[in-house]
Amino acid sequence: MIQFLLNRELRTEQQLDPNVTVLNYLREHLAKPGTKEGCASGDCGACTVVVGELANVDGRECVRYRTLNSCLTFVASLHGKQLITVEDLKHQGKLHSVQQAMVDCHGSQCGFCTPGFVMSLFALQKNSSSFSKAETMEALAGNLCRCTGYRPIIDAAEQACCQKQPDQFDVFEAQTIAQLKAIAPAETAELNSGDKRCLLPLTVADLADIYAANPEARLLAGCTDLALEVTQFHRELPVMIYVGHIESMKRIEVTERSIEIGAATALSDCYAVLAQDYPDFGELLHRFASLQIRNQGTLGGNIGNASPIGDAPPLLIALGAQIVLRKGAESRTLSLEDYFIDYKVTARQEAEFIEKIIVPRPQANQAFRAYKVSKRLDDDISAVCAAFNLKVVDGTVQTARIAFGGMAAIPKRASACEAVLKGAAWYPEIIEQACAALAEDFTPLSDFRASKEYRLLTAQNLLRKCFLELQAPEVETRVTAYV
Ligand SMILES: Cc1cc2nc3c(=O)[nH]c(=O)nc-3n(C[C@H](O)[C@H](O)[C@H](O)COP(=O)(O)OP(=O)(O)OC[C@H]3O[C@@H](n4cnc5c(N)ncnc54)[C@H](O)[C@@H]3O)c2cc1C
Ligand code: FES
Ligand code: FES
16 A cells, blocks of 8 residues: 655555556546646656655755656655645645746746646745756756747746745645655555556665565666656556665765765765766766656666666766675675676676665876767757766876766776776877777767767767866866767
């Protein structure tokens, strides 16, 4: 049985197909059509809803509100949380201030994108103390409108953030906190229908036991990748195990030597800590999908899906990250680069899962640069992703770890390129030799994102760009490249 709040109404579900998305649940099971389906693949934001979770900010208990794409979220993951949809904003016959701002600023033309925009603006208003254009652009990057244009919507964001007044969610906050505490998961839950099941353990040990007993199960983290199997490929997932309730897998611990990130940590939560040590990692995470996807997608899922164009793996490999894999009571630590074997083939054994990711902290003389090249700046997948982790002392390259995504069947180190650089002078002629060596390292493919020639040339140019940036660090050349 799972329980969650639909706004402030308690909902209990026992027998529901775990393959049902929140979008279909709202529209087809609850006859709430306010939330719209545009793409059913996480690309348009029409289906945006807001999920509230208990949080503690500066010692104050509160509800943290975040957007997510309901088309990519299975209902089971709502267990213990509050779901807010566009239908919940109007209160006592009066539009919510973000809805009123959309009306006042002429931010809406059609009914398809507007509910999603309204929900993104609602979460933005909840999480901001004042108007910031940069935050607004980030909040709206996952919402597409093909007609109105964004200027009036940004005006609406400004009005909503500048004229923020307590709303019904503030008035009822204490009551919502009490309701959420009352339904906080206390034991492994299960949602099922016929022979389809989703299990929701609370501890790593329970996850290990349940996975060992159900090795055919699919692990479900943020769902942003897995849900596509259902919504795009029309497959059914008979058994799933949701890892999002395991607190220790959502924890980030920073020690003197490393950052340990639980595999189920949302990408939004990884941002602050990784950006602090490695600003380019922060920039990459800013450009990773949309805010909705980053709020739900996890670092473990980005590794677990073993995509050759996943953005975090090349950066983590270049940084020398390790992963802790767990199976039953046994744990092992593996270099991330050894995890990826071939296209979608990994070193993960049956019933084994990624428990955490260990990222080394920066050392003296270490320079780290990462670049994502994609057709659009926001909400797009990389054609090529490059990460350079170098130690250059007195003009000589002491160590070089270089990795690319989009250049091979797996995220992969550029060993021949590294070999040219190691021990060599940090000098243009050497960089050209290292660029030539990239052609030995990689034989990229052509696809709809880029041709093989484009990919190789881009990889070489990114090395040249890295060289120029490190030559003249005082010049801010870290302009993000895109096709
Ligand atoms: C519109 C859109 C845009 C996207 N943009 C980007 C992008 O810019 N860059 C990018 O890299 N990706 C992108 N993605 C892909 C996806 O969002 C990311 O890969 C995300 O990190 C997946 O995490 P998740 O938690 O949602 O994984 P899930 O969908 O829950 O799981 C993905 C896979 O990993 C497995 N898995 C999950 N957790 C674990 C674990 N702990 N141990 C072992 N296996 C596990 C699952 O079983 C599943 O096979 C995008 C996806 C969409 C829909
Ligand atoms: S329907 Fe397009 S993002 Fe969900
Ligand atoms: S107003 Fe809806 S797509 Fe532009």
